[in-house]
Amino acid sequence: MMKMKTVEITVGIFMVAAILSLLMLALQVSGLSFFFKEDGGYKIKAEFSNIGSLKIKGKVTVAGVVIGRVVNIKLDPDTFNATVWLAIDPIHAKKLPYDSRASILTAGLLGDNYISLTPGFEENKFLQEGDIIPMGSTDSAVVLEQLISKFLAGQASGGSKKSDPKTGVEPVSVPVP
Amino acid sequence: MLIKRIQLLGRIGLAFLGDIGRATLILYHALVGKPDWVHGFGRLIQQLYSVGVLSLVIIILSGLFIGMVLALQGYTILVKFGAEHALGQLISLSLVRELGPVVSALLFAGRAGSALTAEIGLMKTTEQLSSMEMMGIDPLRRIIAPRFWAGQISMPLLALIFNCVAILGGYTVGVEWLGVDTGAFWANMQSAVDFYADVMNGVIKSVVFGTVITWIAVYQGNDCTPTSEGIGRATTRTVVYSSLAILGLDFFLTAVMFGET
Structure with a gap:
């Protein structure tokens, strides 16, 4: 022992x-x-017509730098728009111009959705706690499936008119059921 | 004939119930018995040494190799998709959530659980436990309780060390040897792993495994047939039962913790 x-x-x-x-x-x-807690920041809201696959805890960035997180996502029952609560790091509190834009972007081809804020040019008025970025100055998520179906639909409808035997360019054939 | 079959079934059922009852009694006495703070602490330290510190070598070595193998295998697959920068994410998530708690628990069952059973079984066979009772010392409190607590405390600590060493092993192979970018390795890892959802759930898993392993080991030792053959059987049963219990419980815990997302 x-x-x-x-x-x-x-x-x-x-x-x-x-x-x-x-x-x-x-x-x-x-x-x-x-150092960074979700409750510690100040909260602003943003309205989107489509948030794609944005999730709670998603990043909020300005110029690619993470300054906050998505803390809540709700559907507005009257307008059927999505309301997203963003908690911003208190260091940046009350420094974002009032006319900032919010857009939902995708990190890479298969990455997560995140919110990118583009500061506006307003110099005297800043986003306060609880302020809302309205529908007019937000860009919704780009849904890849919608893009593809739009592209295919455009090809199908425009193809019959524009198919030119001289150039020999065949439109992309879309099987019609 | 039929009556005999039914009788056999009844005997198995009664034996099973008896097992559960005795095991619960042991757990109850080990947990509830009045702790002896003055001498109990020294005995706990002694057991922490033999259960925890002596398992450290096998845990560290296997953790190192598992991390290195994970990095090697993950790299050969990820590099086909040009996604080798996600290596850190792959290694850390699979280690912290699954491999860390489960593999270290399996090793712990083989290294420490079997030793506990054999030790207590030999004490019973050589009638040390009975003579303690003759002297008015409760063997459950004196022998079983410190071993139970030592296993309970050591298991999560060993799993943490295992995780840490394995991630360092994965870093060595992935970054130093295969040339994944250091920044991408750590940054992807940090954005993928959540402290509460991943690391703490892994710790909770290993606490549960620690309880189950030491409970089984201590019970089998205390309940073995007092012969040399009986000790052998009890030791085998400890390793088999606790390995099965770990893998089964792991499925349920994973379903509860990560099933929803």
């Missing part, structure tokens, strides 16, 4: 190693930051 002191020291090292691992998992692996 080992001496009690040695045993205690090794157990202590074991515990410290485990705590260090938890710290590494928290900070390095999951990127947990103790």
Whole structure:
């Protein structure tokens, strides 16, 4: 049997190693930051006609830099538009111009949807807590399937008129049931 | 003939119920018995050493190799799609959610659970437990409780160390050897892993596994037939039962934790 002191020291090292691992998992692996909390920011709203697959916790960026998160998504029962609550980091509180635009973009071809804010040119009026970015200055998500079906429909309808035997350009054939 | 079959079924059922009852009694005594703070702490440290610290080598080595294999396999598949920068995400999510808790629990069952059963079984066979009772010392409190708590505490700590070492192993192979970009490796990992949803759920999993493994090990040791053959059987049963329990419970825990998304 080992001496009690040695045993205690090794157990202590074991515990410290485990705590260090938890710290590494928290900070390095999951990127947990103790500085930014969802409640700490100020909240603004934005209206969209279609949010695509935007999810709660999605990023909010300005010029590609993450400054906040999506905290809530609701459907407006009267207008059938989506209302999205954005929590902005308090460092940027009350510095976003009132006429900023919000657009839903996609990270890469298969990535998640996120919200990109484009600052406007208003110099004296800023977005306050609870302010809303109206439908007029938001861009909805681009849904890939809709784009493709539009493209195909355009090809099908325009193809019959424009098919020119001289150029030999055949329109993309769309099987008609 | 039929009566005999029914009798056999009844005997199995009664034995099963008896097993569950005795196992629950042991757990109850181990948990509820009045703790002896002065001497109990030293005994707990002693058990933490033999259950936790001595399992450290196998956990670290297997964690290192599992992380390295994950990186190698993941890289060969991801590079076909030009998505090798998602390697960190692949490694960390599969480790933190599944492989970390489960593999370290399986290793723990083989390394520490079997040792616990054999130790307690030998104590019972050589009538150390009965002689303790003769001296008015409750063997459940003196022998079983510190071992139970030590297993319970060590398991999540070992799983954390396993995760950490495996991710470092994956980093070594992925970044240093195969040439994935360091920044992309860590950044993708950080954006994919959520501390509460992924890391803490993994810790909860390993706490559950730790309870089940040590409970099975301690019960099998205390309940074994007091012969050398009985100890052997009890040790085998510990490893088999706890491995099955880990894999089965893992499915349910995963369904509860990650099933909705």
